Amino acid sequence: MAKLELREVIKAFDDKTVCDGIDLDVEVGEMVCLIGASGAGKSTLLRCINLLEPIDDGAIYLDDTDIAEPGFDPLLVRRRVGMVFQSYNLFPHMTAAENVMLAPRRVTGRSRADLKDEAEALFAQFGLVDQMAKYPDQLSGGQQQRVAIVRALAMRPEVMLFDEITSALDPQLVGEVLDALRALKSQGMTMVLATHEMGFAREAADKVCFLKHGRILEEGPAETLFQAPQNAETQAFLARALK
Amino acid sequence: MNKPNAAGMTRRQAFEARQRLRSAVIAATSTVVVASAIIWAVPRAPGWEKVQASFFNAEVFARSFPKLLDAFLINIMIFAWCAPAIAILGLLIALARDVRAPALYPLRILGAAYTDIFRGVPVILTVYLIGFGIPGLGLPRPWNSPYIWGSLALILTYAAYVAEIFRSGIDSVHESQRAAARSLGLSERQVMRDVVLPQAIRRVVPSQMNMLIALQKDVSLLSFIGPVEIFRQAGVFKSLLANFTPYVGAALIFLAVTIPATRYADYLMAKQARERS
Ligand SMILES: Nc1ncnc2c1ncn2[C@@H]1O[C@H](COP(=O)(O)OP(=O)(O)OP(=O)(O)O)[C@@H](O)[C@H]1O
Ligand SMILES: [Mg+2]
Numbered sequence: 001m002a003k004l005e006l007r008e009v010i011k012a013f014d015d016k017t018v019c020d021g022i023d024l025d026v027e028v029g030e031m032v033c034l035i036g037a038s039g040a041g042k043s044t045l046l047r048c049i050n051l052l053e054p055i056d057d058g059a060i061y062l063d064d065t066d067i068a069e070p071g072f073d074p075l076l077v078r079r080r081v082g083m084v085f086q087s088y089n090l091f092p093h094m095t096a097a098e099n100v101m102l103a104p105r106r107v108t109g110r111s112r113a114d115l116k117d118e119a120e121a122l123f124a125q126f127g128l129v130d131q132m133a134k135y136p137d138q139l140s141g142g143q144q145q146r147v148a149i150v151r152a153l154a155m156r157p158e159v160m161l162f163d164e165i166t167s168a169l170d171p172q173l174v175g176e177v178l179d180a181l182r183a184l185k186s187q188g189m190t191m192v193l194a195t196h197e198m199g200f201a202r203e204a205a206d207k208v209c210f211l212k213h214g215r216i217l218e219e220g221p222a223e224t225l226f227q228a229p230q231n232a233e234t235q236a237f238l239a240r241a242l243k
Numbered sequence: 244m245n246k247p248n249a250a251g252m253t254r255r256q257a258f259e260a261r262q263r264l265r266s267a268v269i270a271a272t273s274t275v276v277v278a279s280a281i282i283w284a285v286p287r288a289p290g291w292e293k294v295q296a297s298f299f300n301a302e303v304f305a306r307s308f309p310k311l312l313d314a315f316l317i318n319i320m321i322f323a324w325c326a327p328a329i330a331i332l333g334l335l336i337a338l339a340r341d342v343r344a345p346a347l348y349p350l351r352i353l354g355a356a357y358t359d360i361f362r363g364v365p366v367i368l369t370v371y372l373i374g375f376g377i378p379g380l381g382l383p384r385p386w387n388s389p390y391i392w393g394s395l396a397l398i399l400t401y402a403a404y405v406a407e408i409f410r411s412g413i414d415s416v417h418e419s420q421r422a423a424a425r426s427l428g429l430s431e432r433q434v435m436r437d438v439v440l441p442q443a444i445r446r447v448v449p450s451q452m453n454m455l456i457a458l459q460k461d462v463s464l465l466s467f468i469g470p471v472e473i474f475r476q477a478g479v480f481k482s483l484l485a486n487f488t489p490y491v492g493a494a495l496i497f498l499a500v501t502i503p504a505t506r507y508a509d510y511l512m513a514k515q516a517r518e519r520s
Contacts, residue, residue: 079428102429
């Protein structure tokens with residue numbers, strides 16, 4: 001079985017069905033990109049995988065365990081599945097280092113001193129050592145987003161979810177964040193991304209899924225999907241997106 | 244371009260310096276004119292002699308002022324134990340009103356009822372009801388002390404307002420902050436304690452400063468049930484010396500505390516507005 005398997009996932013807000021029977025397999029070490037127009041349900045799907053939103057029907061298997069089973073402890077899932085958001089959402093009252101160490105301290109009960117070396121290694125890996133003592137408002141958008149990635153990684157997640165993490169950035173800062181994603185991929189992290197960066201999806205993704213109205217209309221290897229999309233909707237979307 | 248002149252200023256700086264000087268001169272002149280008019284006009288009012296004798300009597304002032312200062316220590320004392328109690332109770336009520344667990348639903352109702360009731364009743368009425376009512380049950384000393392029950396009345400009333408301010412602060416922390424914290428595997432309690440509350444409390448500091456200033460003044464309401472704090476002490480002097488000057492003295496003492504505090508609260512408020520823009 002795959003690392004992450006979604007089966008017939010259904011999620012509705014009031015009367016509006018936002019995920020309408022999603023099936024998706026994510027293998028260990030795979031990078032899966034979700035593409036599709038605004039409102040297609042990409043963010044909602046990611047939030048469901050992290051149990052930030054409860055799903056209405058279907059199943060989500062993480063290593064063969066159905067985490068969407070009502071009553072399943074969401075904290076256990078979130079400690080294994082990290083998430084990074086479009087708007088960084090760093091905690092403004094803490095330094096970058098405190099942002100990163102908060103969850104490990106609270107969840108594993110380890111002290112700051114105990115965690116410091118590990119945190120520093122992570123910061124170093126993303127070229128952020130000099131920023132550790134700074135507050136979020138002293139950092140550029142690209143640095144903030146990389147700190148947010150480090151913060152999620154500090155919990156040693158097995159899967160990472162990224163929700164349009166470059167969409168709020170100035171164009172010249174997008175590159176450094178995408179580089180961080182490439183680095184993660186090369187380390188074998190299992191990742192699911194919602195993205196509007198078609199170039200990046202094409203180059204780096206193992207699999208690309210095109211979503212519309214809460215359904216996956218087409219999925220396949222990046223090269224195939226971008227070169228020779230089968231579905232008419234995918235063709236239309238890509239024609240617009242790549243223009 | 245922008246060559247410094249003899250005084251080492253650029254043309255723009257020199258221009259702005261002239262503008263500032265001009266504004267200062269105009270402000271000073273108009274202040275002097277208005278102040279002179281008041282100083283000239285007030286003593287010519289028909290009742291001024293009488294007012295001066297009964298409100299601005301230097302001799303009475305000198306005699307009563309030190310005692311008023313002493314009495315003010317009692318205000319400070321009552322304030323000093325009420326303020327932290329209010330902060331803690333207010334925060335607990337704010338949290339109680341936000342609990343999501345169904346088993347704690349009664350807490351939510353109690354919290355809502357509490358804030359409605361204590362914000363709906365005039366402070367002086369609460370002071371009377373609790374301050375006279377509870378010792379009226381025939382409690383033994385020291386449990387019949389008006390200090391205890393008067394303070395409790397203030398604490399209960401102010402905690403209701405303070406709780407609402409905390410709640411507005413909690414609501415002002417954006418949902419995305421909670422989502423980020425939850426996505427890291429923090430429990431609801433940890434999210435509240437580590438992420439939401441620190442931001443919420445910072446944001447409401449200026450408003451809570453204003454509550455402290457109001458409390459400082461309302462401590463005087465306890466004079467109605469016994470404690471001889473500054474207002475009561477001024478009343479004693481008034482009866483003794485048949486003169487209102489002690490009240491003016493008391494007012495000056497309050498102002499000496501509340502004006503700097505108000506200025507400081509305004510400063511914090513303005514600073515926060517700047518930071519957020
Ligand atoms: N909490 C919510 N309550 C009600 N409706 C919601 C909620 N969250 C999302 N929706 C709706 O669900 C639909 C899908 O939203 P979602 O954010 O998942 O789309 P998206 O594909 O991520 O779009 P974008 O590219 O703009 O981020 C939208 O129509 C949105 O209005
Ligand atoms: Mg989205």
